[in-house]
Amino acid sequence: MSTAGLLTTTDDDLLRRFTESANTHDRVVVPTPAFHEWFAERQAANSYQVTQVPFGELAGWRFQPDSGNLVHDSGRFFAVEGLSVHTDHSEHAHWTQPIIRQPETGILGILVKEFNGVLHCLMQAKMEPGNVNLTQLSPTLQATRSNYTRVHKGKPIPYLEYFTAPWRGRVLVDVLQSEQGAWFLHKRNRNMVIEVTDDIPVLEDFCWLTLAQLHELLHVDNLVNMDSRTVLSGIPFAAPVDRPSILDEDSFRGALLRSLAERKGALHELPSVLSWFTEAKTKHTLDQQRIPLNRVDGWRATDKHISHDEGRYFSVIGVDVQASNREVAHWTQPMLAPVGRGLLAFLAKRIGGVLHVLVQARTQAGTFDVIEMAPTVHCTPENYEGAEQPRYLRHVLDAPPGAIKHDVVHSEEGGRFHHAENRYVVAEVGDDFPVEVPPDFIWMTARQATNLVRYSNYFNVEARSLLTGLHTLW
Amino acid sequence: MSTAGLLTTTDDDLLRRFTESANTHDRVVVPTPAFHEWFAERQAANSYQVTQVPFGELAGWRFQPDSGNLVHDSGRFFAVEGLSVHTDHSEHAHWTQPIIRQPETGILGILVKEFNGVLHCLMQAKMEPGNVNLTQLSPTLQATRSNYTRVHKGKPIPYLEYFTAPWRGRVLVDVLQSEQGAWFLHKRNRNMVIEVTDDIPVLEDFCWLTLAQLHELLHVDNLVNMDSRTVLSGIPFAAPVDRPSILDEDSFRGALLRSLAERKGALHELPSVLSWFTEAKTKHTLDQQRIPLNRVDGWRATDKHISHDEGRYFSVIGVDVQASNREVAHWTQPMLAPVGRGLLAFLAKRIGGVLHVLVQARTQAGTFDVIEMAPTVHCTPENYEGAEQPRYLRHVLDAPPGAIKHDVVHSEEGGRFHHAENRYVVAEVGDDFPVEVPPDFIWMTARQATNLVRYSNYFNVEARSLLTGLHTLW
Numbered sequence A, B: 001m002s003t004a005g006l007l008t009t010t011d012d013d014l015l016r017r018f019t020e021s022a023n024t025h026d027r028v029v030v031p032t033p034a035f036h037e038w039f040a041e042r043q044a045a046n047s048y049q050v051t052q053v054p055f056g057e058l059a060g061w062r063f064q065p066d067s068g069n070l071v072h073d074s075g076r077f078f079a080v081e082g083l084s085v086h087t088d089h090s091e092h093a094h095w096t097q098p099i100i101r102q103p104e105t106g107i108l109g110i111l112v113k114e115f116n117g118v119l120h121c122l123m124q125a126k127m128e129p130g131n132v133n134l135t136q137l138s139p140t141l142q143a144t145r146s147n148y149t150r151v152h153k154g155k156p157i158p159y160l161e162y163f164t165a166p167w168r169g170r171v172l173v174d175v176l177q178s179e180q181g182a183w184f185l186h187k188r189n190r191n192m193v194i195e196v197t198d199d200i201p202v203l204e205d206f207c208w209l210t211l212a213q214l215h216e217l218l219h220v221d222n223l224v225n226m227d228s229r230t231v232l233s234g235i236p237f238a239a240p241v242d243r244p245s246i247l248d249e250d251s252f253r254g255a256l257l258r259s260l261a262e263r264k265g266a267l268h269e270l271p272s273v274l275s276w277f278t279e280a281k282t283k284h285t286l287d288q289q290r291i292p293l294n295r296v297d298g299w300r301a302t303d304k305h306i307s308h309d310e311g312r313y314f315s316v317i318g319v320d321v322q323a324s325n326r327e328v329a330h331w332t333q334p335m336l337a338p339v340g341r342g343l344l345a346f347l348a349k350r351i352g353g354v355l356h357v358l359v360q361a362r363t364q365a366g367t368f369d370v371i372e373m374a375p376t377v378h379c380t381p382e383n384y385e386g387a388e389q390p391r392y393l394r395h396v397l398d399a400p401p402g403a404i405k406h407d408v409v410h411s412e413e414g415g416r417f418h419h420a421e422n423r424y425v426v427a428e429v430g431d432d433f434p435v436e437v438p439p440d441f442i443w444m445t446a447r448q449a450t451n452l453v454r455y456s457n458y459f460n461v462e463a464r465s466l467l468t469g470l471h472t473l474w
Helices: A011-023 A030-043 A211-219 A226-233 A251-263 A270-283 A393-397 A446-452 A459-474 B011-023 B031-044 B211-217 B227-235 B252-261 B272-281 B393-398 B446-452 B461-473
Strands: A049-053 A061-063 A071-072 A080-087 A092-101 A106-115 A119-125 A135-138 A142-143 A168-178 A188-194 A206-210 A286-291 A297-300 A305-308 A315-320 A330-338 A343-350 A353-360 A372-374 A378-379 A404-411 A419-426 A441-446 B049-053 B061-063 B070-072 B079-087 B095-100 B105-117 B118-127 B136-137 B141-143 B171-180 B186-195 B207-209 B286-291 B298-301 B305-307 B314-322 B330-338 B340-349 B354-362 B372-374 B378-379 B403-410 B421-428 B442-443
Touching: A011 A119, A011 A211, A011 B136, A011 B272, A030 A119, A030 A135, A030 A211, A061 A330, A092 A297, A106 A226, A119 A211, A135 A226, A135 B211, A168 A459, A168 B272, A188 A211, A188 A226, A188 B272, A188 B442, A211 A226, A211 A459, A211 B061, A211 B314, A226 A404, A226 A459, A251 A353, A251 A446, A251 A459, A251 B272, A270 A441, A270 A446, A270 B011, A270 B171, A270 B186, A286 A372, A297 B049, A305 A378, A305 A393, A343 A393, A343 A459, A353 A378, A353 B314, A372 A459, A378 A393, A393 A419, A404 A459, A419 A459, A441 A446, A446 A459, B011 B118, B011 B211, B031 B118, B031 B136, B031 B207, B031 B211, B079 B354, B105 B227, B171 B461, B207 B211, B211 B227, B227 B403, B227 B461, B252 B446, B272 B354, B272 B442, B272 B446, B286 B340, B340 B393, B340 B461, B354 B378, B354 B446, B378 B393, B393 B421, B421 B446, B421 B461, B446 B461
Parallel strands: A106 A188, A343 A419, B105 B186, B340 B421
Antiparallel strands: A049 A315, A061 A071, A071 A080, A080 A092, A080 A286, A106 A119, A106 A142, A119 A135, A119 A206, A168 A188, A297 A305, A305 A315, A315 A330, A343 A353, A343 A378, A353 A372, A353 A441, A404 A419, B049 B314, B061 B070, B070 B079, B079 B095, B079 B286, B105 B118, B105 B141, B118 B136, B118 B207, B171 B186, B298 B305, B305 B314, B314 B330, B340 B354, B340 B378, B354 B372, B354 B442, B403 B421
């Protein structure tokens, strides 16, 4: 490894600088009202049209004759295949389903730079065909390998050179993380945060924002996209030392700050948390067999979609996209369109005055290694109509308004998923909620969760998004 | 998760207690000379005979007619299959080879308990048919799942109840770790350290030892087995605060203690170390396809062994084992017998007065996820005769005697590998050795390495063994 990036400051200092950015509402490059104006202007500046089309109109895509798999002629991008799952850790012991296979590892990256002594993130107004409102706030770079190696043959990708070796900046975060296990087989992207000190030209779709500004924007529905949220989740914070009064407060915020600050206040120390995860991984089995898409049971294909017989889960559809500022101006592609809105919630509880979130050990069809850490409630309620409801779902749905600390609707990745909205909730439970929980659950502090996200394949993407939401509350 | 194991002390305190055990030569339950007497007595108390036999004499094992795979009639234990490998990160771009597939996750566990205020490890004198000297010092528990779920139908396994939920003790280490990637496909075992406060009956093959005693025994050839070494590698240490004079010393030991102690002295901070690993994983490819054993090219089978045409790498053989104190007293099994003795070495260098070891990003046939962190030199020199030698091999072989800080021969897992000896070396390089190294290498402090071993699939088993060796030097 080159020593050009030899660090002169310590990890602790890095955490402190991130925390300062999360606390800074003044000293910003673009005040938030001006951001909203800019964002509205970017939305208006470009026109897009996304239309559902029959599979037969997808240019460059075809169903393979033998397998029925939906593939691109180049063999790149992604494919929709079949998956057969056997597991002892789900509502069903066995099922088959369509799944997206995208073995390439893309890059989701945010450039950060100090202005006025405060770290700012270079964010992008970017259209994705699956977004409800089309344009959302995205990372500096959001590129599949096909993308950045120019299989698209589109325009060059701005700022790509900062996210590939040799490094021009300082690497602050760089970790492989999973994406939606219900829809992707073993999908991972590289989540990166790179600090630069150079002068960076700011292109018209880009804007510098502090973490405090981003935290504010994360309370707006369908604004900050999934790619931004997962990259932001990898940012480690120190507890703010300049707020002693709040740290001592008997409030949700006080308990959250203590959760970020204190090691001694954790119900379970690191070895026990890691052991809980190891126990879940070794106790449970997940057997994944790739099968031809035309061998999937309980799903039916028409010329316009592949859907579940009972109308559950999701459909595979085709879309036609016309865009003026995307790398290529017109394209067609398959997408996955979920049925219903998901609910992703952390139950949070003060234990000894320190906030803990209830993390779930969860297995999904496409999980990379049997188990990942998920929100307390991770489901699409509609899929459970007439069936036994997931544990703790009622605690979230029936929570009194004062207990709901965070409640926002975000979209999942708009490049693959069509109108995939999830409701993200943090709900506080009271003293009557037991500390003792079933084996698939564990109480964790914000500090512990934040530390685990620095390593690969501990937290799933939904839990990472929710953790990003939790950090907006202090 | 149950809160019965709610921790009352912090992680820091745990590290301090491990360090104290590693420093304690007095206050031991069994003085080291008495240990050696006991160990010799245990070796003498039981007689074993291990004989190589033709495959046809392996009871319960057979070659599957279609695939030629060597399997057990029960479908359990393990199988010898074929593997086809394509990678851009090895001497060869493509090869096929026999490989052991053992999807079950076993447990390697050490019970620890305080005596005289010092943590002691319950170690076992255990025979394994592949060990050069048959009996070696093993963890408290060393059990495959077939083993502990009694597929063997043998005697009950001592102390098993301490390593399965519900926990009777406090979990200090519990992590899934990989084993030999050259010989196993995706093999992992659960590495555990459990602290108990109960009175524990000490069976005749067991003995309590401090970490200081184990560190001393790790300098003896073929005494502490691989299973012990990998579990010990998971033990995190704090720098000893009671040795200020050594900490300030301009010596190898001083530099090593500072390497364990200081965060600020690291050449690369944690984000850069993690990024280096992510970069290697995303830059390289490893495609592993299971193939029938009879489709492996360049290997030939006789009735007694399956060997490489040029006599390289390893052979698969059959052995007959007669033992008096094993769970079952007589059995036959296939084993993998490596050709030649491996060399596993860390180059170590003082950078700014802090010792750093040179860690390699390495891909092997059976690696779980493209790359793991390996020793600087990780090879069997004989396999490179007439070919280009691995990088840094000459630095180890030509190191002056004073530069060799650790040099010991250990066996790999004697339950699967027959006489699989590796030479483990830590060799210090001087100021003339460049700090700048190729992309597949990175300098890491002892503290950084020790921290990474707490997470799964960062360090490979050879690097973990060597890290255990490094800890014997302070």
